[in-house]
Each structure stands twice: as structure tokens, then as C-alpha cells.
Amino acid sequence: MSRGAWLCGRLLQIVPTFLMIGVAAFLLARALPGNAVLAMLGDRASDATIARLSQQLGLDRSISWQLWAYLQAVAHGDFGTSFA
Structure with missing residues (x-):
């Protein structure tokens, strides 16, 4: 296997990894009490x-709609508003 093919394979693994991290972060934030x-x-x-x-x-919409809106925003570089 050439280095280019190996690098391409590794880069393709990044997409599902980031997707899983994004979904996990969303679900953890939604699971917080309050x-x-x-x-x-x-x-x-x-x-x-x-x-x-x-x-x-958008908190009156379904969880699936909220997740989709969150993932779309993140894909466009919008990581939300910081309240800190």
C-alpha cells in the first residue's frame, strides 16, 4: 500500500469520527438537567x-431536527454562541 492510499484512507476515517463526536457532544448537552x-x-x-x-x-422542535440543525451549523463553521 502506498503512502498516498494510506493517507487517503486515514483522512476518510476522520469524517465518521468527527460525526460521532458531534453527535455525542449534542446528546450529552441535551442530557444535562435543567x-x-x-x-x-x-x-x-x-x-x-x-x-x-x-x-x-428551535428547542420546541424534535430532537432529530435539533441534531440536524446543529450538524449543519457545525459543517458551516458555526459552533454556536458562547455564554461564558
């Missing part, structure tokens, strides 16, 4: 405000 919207707005936010922000963030 509500991200309540953490952002605080306990005194109205139900309408919570619902509006949940809709804006």
Missing part, C-alpha cells in the same frame, strides 16, 4: 417569553 431557556432568562420570566425564546432557539 432548562437552558430558564437559565438564560431567569425564574421570573413569563411563560410567553419562555415560549418565544424556545421557538427562536
Whole structure:
């Protein structure tokens, strides 16, 4: 096996590895206890405000839709908003 073929094979292994890491990171973040919207707005936010922000963030959609949107954003270099 030539070095070029070996390198090509190794590079092709990167794609599923990154995909699995991305899915695992998404699922771990979703498994955290608590509500991200309540953490952002605080306990005194109205139900309408919570619902509006949940809709804006896509948290009212299915998990599969959220995962697909996350993977599309990451593929385009958008790693999300840092709240730190």
C-alpha cells in the first residue's frame, strides 16, 4: 500500500469520527438537567417569553431536527454562541 492510499484512507476515517463526536457532544448537552431557556432568562420570566425564546432557539422542535440543525451549523463553521 502506498503512502498516498494510506493517507487517503486515514483522512476518510476522520469524517465518521468527527460525526460521532458531534453527535455525542449534542446528546450529552441535551442530557444535562435543567432548562437552558430558564437559565438564560431567569425564574421570573413569563411563560410567553419562555415560549418565544424556545421557538427562536428551535428547542420546541424534535430532537432529530435539533441534531440536524446543529450538524449543519457545525459543517458551516458555526459552533454556536458562547455564554461564558
